[in-house]
Amino acid sequence: MSHIFLKNVNVVGIDATKRVNGLKNILLGRSKGSIIGSYVSILQNISLNIKSGMRIGILGKNGSGKTSLLRTIMGVYPQKNGTVDVKGTILPVLDLSAGIKMELSGRKNIKLLFLYTGRLKDYNIDIEAKIIEFSGISKDKIDMKMKNYSSGMCARLIFSAIIFQHGDIALMDEAFATGDAEFINKSYKYMEKKWNDVDIGITISHNVEEIRKLCDYCYIMENGKISNEGKTNEMIQSYNNTIHLL
Amino acid sequence: MINIIKNTFLSKYYWQQCIEVAKLSLEILYGKTILGKFWLTAKPLTQIIFIGFVFSKVMLVATPNYPAFTMYNVLLMLFITTSINYSYTAITENISILKRFNINKSLFTSSNVLQNLYIYLTSLTIIGGIIFIFGGLEFHLNMIFAPIYLLYIVIVLIITCCTFSIIYPYLTDISFIIDTVLMIAMWVTPIFYPIEQMPIWMQKMSYFNPFFILIVPFTRLLHLGLLPTLNMHIAMFGLLFLVFMIFYIVRKKLSRNIIYYC
Numbered sequence: 001m002s003h004i005f006l007k008n009v010n011v012v013g014i015d016a017t018k019r020v021n022g023l024k025n026i027l028l029g030r031s032k033g034s035i036i037g038s039y040v041s042i043l044q045n046i047s048l049n050i051k052s053g054m055r056i057g058i059l060g061k062n063g064s065g066k067t068s069l070l071r072t073i074m075g076v077y078p079q080k081n082g083t084v085d086v087k088g089t090i091l092p093v094l095d096l097s098a099g100i101k102m103e104l105s106g107r108k109n110i111k112l113l114f115l116y117t118g119r120l121k122d123y124n125i126d127i128e129a130k131i132i133e134f135s136g137i138s139k140d141k142i143d144m145k146m147k148n149y150s151s152g153m154c155a156r157l158i159f160s161a162i163i164f165q166h167g168d169i170a171l172m173d174e175a176f177a178t179g180d181a182e183f184i185n186k187s188y189k190y191m192e193k194k195w196n197d198v199d200i201g202i203t204i205s206h207n208v209e210e211i212r213k214l215c216d217y218c219y220i221m222e223n224g225k226i227s228n229e230g231k232t233n234e235m236i237q238s239y240n241n242t243i244h245l246l
Numbered sequence: 247m248i249n250i251i252k253n254t255f256l257s258k259y260y261w262q263q264c265i266e267v268a269k270l271s272l273e274i275l276y277g278k279t280i281l282g283k284f285w286l287t288a289k290p291l292t293q294i295i296f297i298g299f300v301f302s303k304v305m306l307v308a309t310p311n312y313p314a315f316t317m318y319n320v321l322l323m324l325f326i327t328t329s330i331n332y333s334y335t336a337i338t339e340n341i342s343i344l345k346r347f348n349i350n351k352s353l354f355t356s357s358n359v360l361q362n363l364y365i366y367l368t369s370l371t372i373i374g375g376i377i378f379i380f381g382g383l384e385f386h387l388n389m390i391f392a393p394i395y396l397l398y399i400v401i402v403l404i405i406t407c408c409t410f411s412i413i414y415p416y417l418t419d420i421s422f423i424i425d426t427v428l429m430i431a432m433w434v435t436p437i438f439y440p441i442e443q444m445p446i447w448m449q450k451m452s453y454f455n456p457f458f459i460l461i462v463p464f465t466r467l468l469h470l471g472l473l474p475t476l477n478m479h480i481a482m483f484g485l486l487f488l489v490f491m492i493f494y495i496v497r498k499k500l501s502r503n504i505i506y507y508c
Contacts, residue, residue: 014506037507075348078502090348098342103274115266116347120259 002088002168002199004050004073009082011043011072011224042068042077044224055195056202057215057232059239065224066204070094070171073202088199091167092117093191095174097158102147106137106157109146113161127164134190135160136183156183163190170195172203208236250497254352255404263349267357268364275361286365287372294320294373301438309440311469313382317373318465319437325366326403326460327428329359333407334414334421341508351501355411359404386471395464395474398482402460402489409493412500415507431457437465453477459485 019037043065050056058066071077074090099116100109110131114123132142135156137149146154172191195201195214205211211218211232218235220228220242228238254260276282298316301307309315336354337344344351377383413420435457436444444452452458459481463474474482 014503016507071345076345077505092347094346098346101270101274103277104270108270108273111266112270115263116343116349118259118347118349120262120266 001052003052003085004048004087004169004200004202005083005085006046006048006072007083009043009046009072009079009084010041011046011068011077012080013040013042013077014038015040042224043072043079046072046082046226048219048226050200050202052199054200054217055215056200057211057218057235058202058204058221059208059211059218059235060221064221066221067094067173068224069221070173070202070204073169073171086169088168089118089166091162091165091170091198093159093162093170093172097154100146100154100158103145105144106135106142106146106149106153107132109157110161113158114165117162117165119165122165131157131160131164134164134186152180152183156187159187163187163194168199170198170201170203172201172205174205208239212236250494254350255401260350260353260356263353264357264360267353268361271357271361272364283368286368290321290324290369291373291376293324297438307439307443311382311384313377313380314374314384315440315465315469316438317370317377318468319461321366321369321373322399322461322465323432323435323437323457325362326399326457327432328365329362329403329407330410330424330428332362333358334410334424336407336411337504338415338508341505344508345505351504352408352411355407356404359400359407363400384471386467388467388471388473391473392464392467395467398486399460399464402456402486405486405489405493409489409496412496412504415504416500431455434458435461437461441466453481456485456489 014037016037046069058069060066068077070092072079072084073086074092075084075086099113101112104112107128110128111120111123114120132139135153137153137157141149141153146157149157172195192214195203201214203211203214215232218229218232218239219226220235220239228235230238272283276285279285281288294313294316297320298313301316302312333355336358337351340354343349374383410420410424434448435452435455441449441452441462452462459478463478463482466472467474
């Protein structure tokens with residue numbers, strides 16, 4: 001049984017651009033910054049209690065802290081204080097293009113994505129064949145360097161490589177729209193199946209109808225805080241009202 | 247401290263990941279070139295030929311079987327310096343991956359050392375083979391202990407590189423410090439000349455030179471078949487303890503927030 005439990009979590013980042021630079025500036029006291037840099041609050045006083053079986057949607061404007069919250073759950077961002085307790089293996093479906101090495105072939109990049117998600121032991125020829133087939137990339141192109149792929153082909157391969165992996169907790173960040181219309185349609189169905197199979201699902205999307213369809217509980221985030229939470233329909237209404245007020 | 251060792255250095259899965267990253271990095275490195283992995287050996291071989299010529303014919307360094315002596319020392323020094331030079335930016339260069347995946351921050355550093363270890367062993371085999379064909383390579387029974395001492399070098403190197411890669415985002419000046427130290431180490435460590443040519447006081451001082459402790463016992467074992475002395479073993483243990491303690495402190499103090507400094 002998986003769970004995600006966050007209590008009074010504060011995540012504080014550091015603006016390293018505000019650091020003192022240059023020994024001369026330090027000695028002459030010319031620089032205004034400190035050696036450490038200035039602190040920037042990323043998440044403030046976040047408390048969540050997500051239990052097995054829940055499907056969670058996170059709503060909020062750009063920069064409100066949605067992705068940072070997912071990264072805190074993943075353990076990428078360290079919390080300054082508070083408790084983060086996550087039980088279950090995480091399947092991250094975030095912006096994963098960063099993990100791609102364009103100098104390697106599509107086939108090698110599938111393996112690399114398995115490695116980065118910590119599932120190298122699940123990687124084998126069978127799963128590789130399924131991923132290639134699902135991505136729709138032809139056999140003569142899969143061994144080409146990814147720098148020769150179109151952006152749509154890259155997106156399809158990355159999406160396919162991630163979606164064929166298993167996990168207890170799916171964290172999705174705008175994960176439903178990749179590739180061309182045909183692929184989007186195919187991947188949407190597969191993602192829905194995946195979404196229903198996992199123990200806990202959390203998704204971020206600006207598409208409120210998607211959230212309404214997939215989630216039973218929602219959080220609204222604003223300036224790094226949870227400003228409201230509740231049943232999906234109520235939260236969507238509340239979120240839409242906030243947007244219309246602006 | 248036990249957790250660091252258990253979750254990183256004693257984890258089989260961690261090393262599987264490192265080996266895979268190293269293999270893929272090698273493919274990227276040599277995949278673009280026309281001669282491919284031939285460059286693994288071509289570059290160090292050229293260096294050894296020229297160093298061997300200059301030191302034996304111009305500077306008249308007298309040591310038995312000088313080509314083999316140069317090969318053992320230069321290749322090991324190259325392995326160490328290249329690993330350090332390419333490792334301290336490992337976290338900074340891969341920060342976009344570290345921000346999206348929950349992977350060990352030392353993964354890219356360790357894999358870089360393994361990649362250089364592969365290059366070192368390949369070069370050593372091929373260049374050693376060439377010298378052997380020309381009759382300049384001797385084999386000693388004590389060479390069977392060489393893997394143990396090589397493992398020691400790799401462990402010290404990985405810990406050192408991990409330390410530098412954590413410090414670098416906070417203090418980029420460290421790249422210039424490393425460059426300077428490596429340049430000094432190249433000349434004060436007896437890799438181009440035999441240890442006997444050093445003044446006695448310098449030989450004693452060498453016990454405080456980490457490059458001396460890393461390189462000389464291993465290459466003397468390969469070249470002359472001599473096992474390190476008890477004093478050298480103490481120095482080796484001391485160096486390992488020191489680098490691990492520095493790594494432990496640096497990791498504890500700086501590793502947590504490193505993501506914000508890259």
